[in-house]
Amino acid sequence: MHILQSKHSKLSEKDSQELLESLNISKSQLPKILSTDPNLPEDCNVGDIIKIERKKQPTTSDLEEEKVSPYYRVVV
Numbered sequence: 181m182h183i184l185q186s187k188h189s190k191l192s193e194k195d196s197q198e199l200l201e202s203l204n205i206s207k208s209q210l211p212k213i214l215s216t217d218p219n220l221p222e223d224c225n226v227g228d229i230i231k232i233e234r235k236k237q238p239t240t241s242d243l244e245e246e247k248v249s250p251y252y253r254v255v256v
Contacts, residue, residue: 184233185219186219186232186233186234187232188219188220188221188230188231188232189221189230189231189233190221190223190224190228190229190230190231191228191229191230191231191252194210195229196228199229199252206228206249207227207254208233208254210229210252210253211251211252211253211254212253212254212256213253213254213255213256214229214241214253214255215256216228216253216255220255224255225255226255226256227254227255228254228255229252229253229254229255230253230255231236231250231251231252232251232252232253233249233250234248234249234250234251235241235247235248235249236237236248236249
């Protein structure tokens with residue numbers, strides 16, 4: 181993984197169900213990511229949910245704290 185690349189991780193079935201229930205959506209309503217994307221973990225299949233963790237740029241009010249913003253995608 182490159183230093184500029186966001187961390188991509190596959191959610192377990194349990195975590196996927198909890199995410200979908202908490203957001204009150206279905207998998208088809210999540211943004212898509214192609215199964216050929218080079219950033220995906222190797223064990224991903226179509227229909228898996230991927231969590232992408234991006235580091236936020238610090239602002240002057242929170243310089244001491246590095247925040248991570250999660251994004252979710254479904255593999256197509």
